[in-house]
Amino acid sequence: MDKNTYYETVKNMAVEKVLNKYCSEQDPARPALKKLLEDLLDWFMLSEREIYLSKNDNDKGNGFYERKLATPIGNLEISVPRTRTGGFRPHILPEPYKRVDESYTELLMSLVINGYSETTLLNTLKSLDLPYSEDELSRIKNNLKNELDLFKQRELPQEAFALIIDAYHSEIKDGSKVKKAACYIILGIDMDGKKDIFGIYTFFGKENRADWNKVFEDLINRGLKKVLVIVSDDFLGIIETIKAVYPYADHQLCLVHLQRNVRKHMAKIDAAKFNKELDKIKLASSFDESTEKFEQLCNEFKDKYPRFINAILQKSEHYFAFTKYPDEVRKHIYTTNAVESVNSLIEKIRIKLGGYFNSVDVLEINIYLQRENLKQTKWKNPVPMIKAHIYNIHQLFQLRYFTQTQNS
Numbered sequence: 001m002d003k004n005t006y007y008e009t010v011k012n013m014a015v016e017k018v019l020n021k022y023c024s025e026q027d028p029a030r031p032a033l034k035k036l037l038e039d040l041l042d043w044f045m046l047s048e049r050e051i052y053l054s055k056n057d058n059d060k061g062n063g064f065y066e067r068k069l070a071t072p073i074g075n076l077e078i079s080v081p082r083t084r085t086g087g088f089r090p091h092i093l094p095e096p097y098k099r100v101d102e103s104y105t106e107l108l109m110s111l112v113i114n115g116y117s118e119t120t121l122l123n124t125l126k127s128l129d130l131p132y133s134e135d136e137l138s139r140i141k142n143n144l145k146n147e148l149d150l151f152k153q154r155e156l157p158q159e160a161f162a163l164i165i166d167a168y169h170s171e172i173k174d175g176s177k178v179k180k181a182a183c184y185i186i187l188g189i190d191m192d193g194k195k196d197i198f199g200i201y202t203f204f205g206k207e208n209r210a211d212w213n214k215v216f217e218d219l220i221n222r223g224l225k226k227v228l229v230i231v232s233d234d235f236l237g238i239i240e241t242i243k244a245v246y247p248y249a250d251h252q253l254c255l256v257h258l259q260r261n262v263r264k265h266m267a268k269i270d271a272a273k274f275n276k277e278l279d280k281i282k283l284a285s286s287f288d289e290s291t292e293k294f295e296q297l298c299n300e301f302k303d304k305y306p307r308f309i310n311a312i313l314q315k316s317e318h319y320f321a322f323t324k325y326p327d328e329v330r331k332h333i334y335t336t337n338a339v340e341s342v343n344s345l346i347e348k349i350r351i352k353l354g355g356y357f358n359s360v361d362v363l364e365i366n367i368y369l370q371r372e373n374l375k376q377t378k379w380k381n382p383v384p385m386i387k388a389h390i391y392n393i394h395q396l397f398q399l400r401y402f403t404q405t406q407n408s
Contacts, residue, residue, distance in 0.1 A: 161229070191397070
């Protein structure tokens with residue numbers, strides 16, 4: 001075996017390990033990685049056409065044609081840009097009917113893992129024999145970043161049935177240091193019953209009210225004016241912030257987190273009894289019934305756990321706001337589990353990346369990719385039970401905002 005063949009074999013073995021690590025058949029992140037590779041190729045080809053047209057004044061863009069590209073992680077559906085003269089063909093596009101090798105996925109991993117490191121990208125592109133200059137590469141890199149920025153800046157609906165909020169805690173590289181950060185993910189359910197991520201906000205340090213103010217200010221500035229119910233954990237300062245910015249919205253504190261806190265603050269036997277009764281209270285027929293039974297339950301344990309019981313009693317209206325809504329809708333708005341399921345996918349990616357994200361952009365792009373995948377699968381259609389009661393939800397919405405605005 002000659003030297004070149006030897007190194008090519010070693011390279012292919014290394015790439016195969018990368019593929020097995022990041023794109024295994026069982027990996028729930030696989031569809032998102034496939035979507036990213038499709039987007040990357042589309043963005044690269046479109047940027048190549050921009051560069052080509054800047055050097056060829058006599059030619060113009062002329063739409064796209066669709067092509068399927070076979071890769072190690074499945075068939076990719078890509079949109080190849082054209083020009084009027086037909087003289088342009090993207091360098092990054094392989095010959096027709098040729099199956100691409102693992103180098104394409106290596107390019108994908110270079111982008112995601114290295115946080116748009118220009119040096120790493122240049123090395124990868126050189127290995128693919130692609131003639132990009134550093135200026136052209138910087139232009140392509142900026143196009144990729146712009147996709148995330150456009151997503152974060154897009155206009156939101158003026159009205160929403162629900163916001164479900166959770167914080168994803170991770171370590172992120174900031175300059176030469178790896179720091180703790182909190183990424184707030186805002187999942188919205190619109191007035192048609194469809195889910196989407198309305199916002200992604202990452203801040204270094206611990207949760208605080210100032211950051212929550214920035215989050216809600218951005219949601220309002222992008223058009224979200226009225227919300228029926230907001231679901232969250234009991235984050236520091238969030239109750240006061242929500243009351244100030246969405247005063248007519250119900251605020252539901254996650255009941256699952258309450259049960260976790262019960263296990264944390266009570267003896268095992270007491271916690272089991274408390275949570276068993278709490279499960280029964282969840283089935284109460286009305287808001288008044290649920291808060292009344294919750295108060296009775298808390299009084300049984302008040303002498304033994306005065307500080308904890310007093311704290312949760314003060315927030316009883318927030319723990320049972322979901323009981324104001326139709327029975328079939330309640331399971332969607334009493335917990336933050338819908339966002340936590342997104343967080344769990346991101347957490348698996350963090351572990352695979354070595355325990356931290358290489359930049360805020362890398363973290364947020366991964367969340368954006370999960371959103372893209374979910375919108376094509378689980379979130380493609382409205383939530384059935386919410387859709388079934390959408391008329392009631394619209395009536396509650398109109399009654400809430402019409403009555404409150406008339407009285408204010």
